[in-house]
Amino acid sequence: MKPLRLGIAGLGHVGCGLVELVEAQARLRLPAQVSIRGVTARSRNRNRSVDVSGYDWFDSAEALAADPDVDVFVELIGGSDGPAKLAVEAALRAGKPVVTANKALIAEHGMALARLADENGVDLLFEAAVAGGVPIVRTLRDSLSGIEVRRVSGILNGTCNFLTSEMLATGRSYADVLAEAQKLGFAEADPTLDVSGTDAAHKIAILSAIAFSANLDFSKVSIGGVEDLDLLDLTFAERLGYTVKLIAEGVLTDDGVVCRVEPKVLEASHPLAQIHGSLNSVRVEGEPLGAIVVSGPGAGGGPTASAVMGDVSKLFRTGRRTAFGHAEHHLIREFAVAADTESAPWFLRVRLADVSGALASLSDALAKEGVSIDKLLQDSAHEDGTAPVAIVTHQCGRANMARAVNQLNQLSSIAGKPRLIRIEMDH
Amino acid sequence: MKPLRLGIAGLGHVGCGLVELVEAQARLRLPAQVSIRGVTARSRNRNRSVDVSGYDWFDSAEALAADPDVDVFVELIGGSDGPAKLAVEAALRAGKPVVTANKALIAEHGMALARLADENGVDLLFEAAVAGGVPIVRTLRDSLSGIEVRRVSGILNGTCNFLTSEMLATGRSYADVLAEAQKLGFAEADPTLDVSGTDAAHKIAILSAIAFSANLDFSKVSIGGVEDLDLLDLTFAERLGYTVKLIAEGVLTDDGVVCRVEPKVLEASHPLAQIHGSLNSVRVEGEPLGAIVVSGPGAGGGPTASAVMGDVSKLFRTGRRTAFGHAEHHLIREFAVAADTESAPWFLRVRLADVSGALASLSDALAKEGVSIDKLLQDSAHEDGTAPVAIVTHQCGRANMARAVNQLNQLSSIAGKPRLIRIEMDH
Numbered sequence: 001m002k003p004l005r006l007g008i009a010g011l012g013h014v015g016c017g018l019v020e021l022v023e024a025q026a027r028l029r030l031p032a033q034v035s036i037r038g039v040t041a042r043s044r045n046r047n048r049s050v051d052v053s054g055y056d057w058f059d060s061a062e063a064l065a066a067d068p069d070v071d072v073f074v075e076l077i078g079g080s081d082g083p084a085k086l087a088v089e090a091a092l093r094a095g096k097p098v099v100t101a102n103k104a105l106i107a108e109h110g111m112a113l114a115r116l117a118d119e120n121g122v123d124l125l126f127e128a129a130v131a132g133g134v135p136i137v138r139t140l141r142d143s144l145s146g147i148e149v150r151r152v153s154g155i156l157n158g159t160c161n162f163l164t165s166e167m168l169a170t171g172r173s174y175a176d177v178l179a180e181a182q183k184l185g186f187a188e189a190d191p192t193l194d195v196s197g198t199d200a201a202h203k204i205a206i207l208s209a210i211a212f213s214a215n216l217d218f219s220k221v222s223i224g225g226v227e228d229l230d231l232l233d234l235t236f237a238e239r240l241g242y243t244v245k246l247i248a249e250g251v252l253t254d255d256g257v258v259c260r261v262e263p264k265v266l267e268a269s270h271p272l273a274q275i276h277g278s279l280n281s282v283r284v285e286g287e288p289l290g291a292i293v294v295s296g297p298g299a300g301g302g303p304t305a306s307a308v309m310g311d312v313s314k315l316f317r318t319g320r321r322t323a324f325g326h327a328e329h330h331l332i333r334e335f336a337v338a339a340d341t342e343s344a345p346w347f348l349r350v351r352l353a354d355v356s357g358a359l360a361s362l363s364d365a366l367a368k369e370g371v372s373i374d375k376l377l378q379d380s381a382h383e384d385g386t387a388p389v390a391i392v393t394h395q396c397g398r399a400n401m402a403r404a405v406n407q408l409n410q411l412s413s414i415a416g417k418p419r420l421i422r423i424e425m426d427h
Numbered sequence: 428m429k430p431l432r433l434g435i436a437g438l439g440h441v442g443c444g445l446v447e448l449v450e451a452q453a454r455l456r457l458p459a460q461v462s463i464r465g466v467t468a469r470s471r472n473r474n475r476s477v478d479v480s481g482y483d484w485f486d487s488a489e490a491l492a493a494d495p496d497v498d499v500f501v502e503l504i505g506g507s508d509g510p511a512k513l514a515v516e517a518a519l520r521a522g523k524p525v526v527t528a529n530k531a532l533i534a535e536h537g538m539a540l541a542r543l544a545d546e547n548g549v550d551l552l553f554e555a556a557v558a559g560g561v562p563i564v565r566t567l568r569d570s571l572s573g574i575e576v577r578r579v580s581g582i583l584n585g586t587c588n589f590l591t592s593e594m595l596a597t598g599r600s601y602a603d604v605l606a607e608a609q610k611l612g613f614a615e616a617d618p619t620l621d622v623s624g625t626d627a628a629h630k631i632a633i634l635s636a637i638a639f640s641a642n643l644d645f646s647k648v649s650i651g652g653v654e655d656l657d658l659l660d661l662t663f664a665e666r667l668g669y670t671v672k673l674i675a676e677g678v679l680t681d682d683g684v685v686c687r688v689e690p691k692v693l694e695a696s697h698p699l700a701q702i703h704g705s706l707n708s709v710r711v712e713g714e715p716l717g718a719i720v721v722s723g724p725g726a727g728g729g730p731t732a733s734a735v736m737g738d739v740s741k742l743f744r745t746g747r748r749t750a751f752g753h754a755e756h757h758l759i760r761e762f763a764v765a766a767d768t769e770s771a772p773w774f775l776r777v778r779l780a781d782v783s784g785a786l787a788s789l790s791d792a793l794a795k796e797g798v799s800i801d802k803l804l805q806d807s808a809h810e811d812g813t814a815p816v817a818i819v820t821h822q823c824g825r826a827n828m829a830r831a832v833n834q835l836n837q838l839s840s841i842a843g844k845p846r847l848i849r850i851e852m853d854h
Binding site (some may be wrong): 017020021023027028029030031080087106110111113114117118123124125126127130133134135138139141142143144145147148150205208209210214215216217218221222228229230232233236237239240242244247252253255256257258259260262263264265266267269270271273279281287288289290291292293297299300301302303305306307308309310312313314321322323324325326330331332333334335336337338339347349368375377379383388392419421422423424425426 | 430444447451454455456457458537538540543544546551552553554560561562565566567568570571572573574575578590616632633635636637639640641642643644645647648649655656657659660663666669671674675679680683684685686687689690691692693694695697698700701714715717718719720721722723724727728729730732733734735737739741742748749750751752753754757758759760761762763764765766775776803804806815817819835846848849850851852853
C-alpha cells in the first residue's frame with residue numbers, strides 16, 4: 001500500500017499530539033505508512049511539546065492544502081469560519097480528502113462541505129470533532145447503519161461535566177470551581193463556548209445529522225448551559241436521589257429532528273449519571289438494538305489526535321484490511337499462557353469450623369506465605385456450625401495466594417473449599 | 428450502487444432477525460439495497476418468527492455459499508467445526524465475502540480463515556461474533572487503529588452476568604437462579620459453554636488478536652467460569668464494598684498476549700461494576716487514549732442481526748459513503764426547533780422568603796397550572812433568611828411548568844429566580 005503524506009494545519013495540543021503519533025507509528029496498527037509533507041500554524045516560533053523544525057513549514061493553511069504532494073489535509077485550526085473553512089474548501093476542491101477535529105466548522109457548514117467533498121469524490125472525516133477520543137462518529141455512521149435510531153444523547157462537554165462534578169464533590173460555588181479549572185487548564189480563559197452549551201450543541205447536531213439522515217441546521221438547535229446552576233440545585237437534587245448533568249440530545253419527532261442541550265436531573269441509576277469529571281459519554285437508542293453507551297476521554301491532545309489518526313487510517317484505499325487488521329509491517333505478537341506471577345489484592349472467602357483457635361490458624365497460614373490482611377469480615381456461625389469469613393489482602397502474588405490456599409485446604413479448622421478471587425481496583 | 432444479494436445460512440433468532448431487517452431496510456441507513464438470494468437451515472419446516480417461504484431454499488449451506496448469484500454469504504449456523512466451517516471456506520474459495528456471528532469458529536479457526544479470505548481477496552467480517560449488538564470489533568480494528576492498546580477487558584457473557592446479578596439481587600443460590608434463567612430463555616438448556624467461561628474466552632481471544640496484532644491461539648487462553656460461585660462470595664464481597672463479575676481480559680505482557688477469563692472482585696466505583704443483568708461491556712485501555720468503554724446488549728436476535736447488517740453495509744465497495752452517511756434513497760429528515768410540548772417530571776428549586784404562608788402560596792401557584800407534587804424537600808432558613816425548597820413534580824408539560832414558573836416570579840414570598848430542570852428517568 002502507498003504511504004499517505006499528511007499536511008497538518010494547526011499545531012496546538014491536537015496538532016502536536018498528531019505529530020508525536022506519526023513519529024511513533026510503529027506502535028500503532030495503521031494499514032500502511034504515514035508521513036508528514038508539511039505543517040503550518042499561526043505562529044512559527046511558539047514553544048511546542050514537539051520539535052517541528054524538521055518538517056517543511058507552509059505560510060498558509062490554504063497553500064498547504066493545495067500542495068500537490070499532500071495526500072491528506074488535516075485541519076486542526078478550529079473556528080467555524082476564516083482560515084479553517086477556506087483551507088478545507090481548498091483541499092476538497094483540489095481533490096484531497098480532509099480529516100478535521102473542528103466541530104464548529106462541521107456543525108455550521110457540514111452540509112455544504114459534504115456536498116463539496118462528494119462533487120470532488122473525496123472523503124471528509126471528522127471523528128475527532130465529536131467527543132475527542134470516544135469513537136462514536138464512524139460507529140454511528142457505519143457500524144450502526146443497521147439500526148433505526150430513535151434518540152442519541154450524551155454528556156458531550158467535559159468542562160461542564162467537570163464543573164458540576166467538582167461543585168458537588170467540594171461544595172464550592174460555580175465561580176470558584178470555574179476559576180480553579182481555568183488555573184488547571186481544564187477550562188479555557190474564555191469558557192463561553194463550553195459553559196453556554198454551544199460546544200455540546202455543535203457535537204449533538206453532528207451526531208443527529210448522521211443518526212437520522214438529517215439535513216444539519218444548527219440554527220434550529222436549542223441551547224442551554226451550566227452558567228446559572230447553583231450549588232444548591234446540585235445538592236438538593238442529590239439529596240432527592242438524583243444527579244444534575246448537562247445533557248445534549250437529538251430525538252426523532254413527527255416535526256423532524258429536535259436537538260437540545262440543557263441541564264437535566266437524572267435518576268441515580270441512569271447510565272449517564274455515572275459519568276464523572278471530564279469524561280464524555282454517548283448513548284444511542286434504536287431498533288432492534290435497545291441502547292448502547294460509549295464513554296471515554298472527550299478532549300485532550302493525545303486522545304483527539306488518536307481519533308484523527310483513526311480517520312487517516314481509513315484513507316488507505318488501495319488495499320482491503322485483513323480480517324483482524326494485521327499488516328505485514330506490524331509487530332505481530334503471539335498468545336501466551338497466563339503465568340501466575342501477577343500481583344494484586346485478593347478476596348479470600350472461607351468457612352471456619354466452630355473450634356477454638358480457628359481464626360488464629362487461618363491467619364497463621366496466610367502469614368507463613370507472606371499474605372497480609374487488609375480487611376476482614378466474619379459473620380456469626382450459620383446453622384451448619386461454620387462461620388463465613390471474607391478477607392481482603394494487600395498486594396500479593398498469585399503463586400503465594402495459591403500456596404496459602406493449599407495450606408488452608410489442609411487445616412481441620414476450615415470447612416469446605418476456600419474461594420479465591422482477584423480484586424481489580426478502579427483506575 | 429449495485430444491490431447486494433445475501434445468502435443466509437442459519438435461521439435461528441439471529442437469522443430470522445436478519446430477514447426482518449432486510450424486509451424493513453427502508454428504516455435503516457444502508458448505503459444501497461440489500462436482497463435475499465436464498466436461505467438454508469437445518470430444518471425447513473420449523474416454526475419461525477418470520478415467514479421465509481418466499482425465499483429460495485437451499486438444501487445445504489455449502490450449496491448456498493457456492494451459488495453464483497450470492498454476493499455475500501452470511502453464516503449464522505454456529506459451532507466451531509462442521510457445516511459452518513465448510514460453508515465459510517466454500518464461500519471464501521468462491522471469492523465471496525463472508526459475514527458471520529460465529530465466535531467459536533473465529534476463535535478456533537480465525538487465523539486460517541483470515542488467510543483464506545486474503546488469498547481470495549475478499550472480506551471476512553465478524554462484528555456480531557463479539558458482544559452481539561455492541562459495536563466493538565470494527566471500532567477496535569479501524570477507529571482505534573491510531574492507539575497502542577495495552578489491555579482489553581470486559582463483561583462478555585450476558586448469561587453469567589445475569590446469573591451473578593440475580594443471585595445478589597434475590598439472595599438465591601446459583602442452581603435456583605440458573606433454573607429460572609433457563610425457564611425464561613436467558614440461559615441455554617445446556618448452559619456449559621456460557622457458565623464455564625468458554626463463550627467469553629472465544630470473544631476476548633478475538634478482541635485480543637485485533638487489539639494486539641496477535642496470532643490468535645485459543646489453546647493458550649486461561650478459562651474459568653461462574654459455576655462454583657457461592658452466594659456467600661457475592662454477599663460478602665458486597666458488604667466489603669465490592670462486586671463480583673466474570674471478567675474476560677487480554678493483556679500485552681513481555682511474554683506475549685495473555686488472555687484470561689475468571690470471576691473478579693471489582694471496586695464498586697469500577698466502570699464494569701455498573702454493568703448489570705445481561706448487558707455486555709468492553710473496556711479498551713491504551714496510549715495516548717486512556718480508556719474507552721462500550722456497553723450494550725450482548726445477545727438477542729435483533730441486536731445481533733443489526734451487527735450483521737452493519738457488516739453487510741461495509742461491503743458496498745463501489746461507492747464512497749458521504750460524510751454524514753446520507754444516501755439518496757434514505758428518508759432525509761429536517762432539523763426542527765424544539766417545541767415545549769413534551770411531558771416529563773420536573774425538578775423545581777426556589778428560595779422561600781421567611782413570611783407566613785409562603786409554602787402555601789407556592790403550592791397554590793403550582794396547583795393552578797395543574798402541576799402536582801411528587802416529592803418536596805425544604806431546608807431550614809439560611810443566613811439570608813430564605814429557606815431553599817426543591818420539588819419533584821409528577822409528569823407535566825413543559826409549557827405548564829413555564830407558566831407556573833412565571834406565576835412564581837410574581838410572588839413576593841419567593842426570593843430570587845426559581846430554577847427548573849427536566850428529570851430524565853432511567854430506562
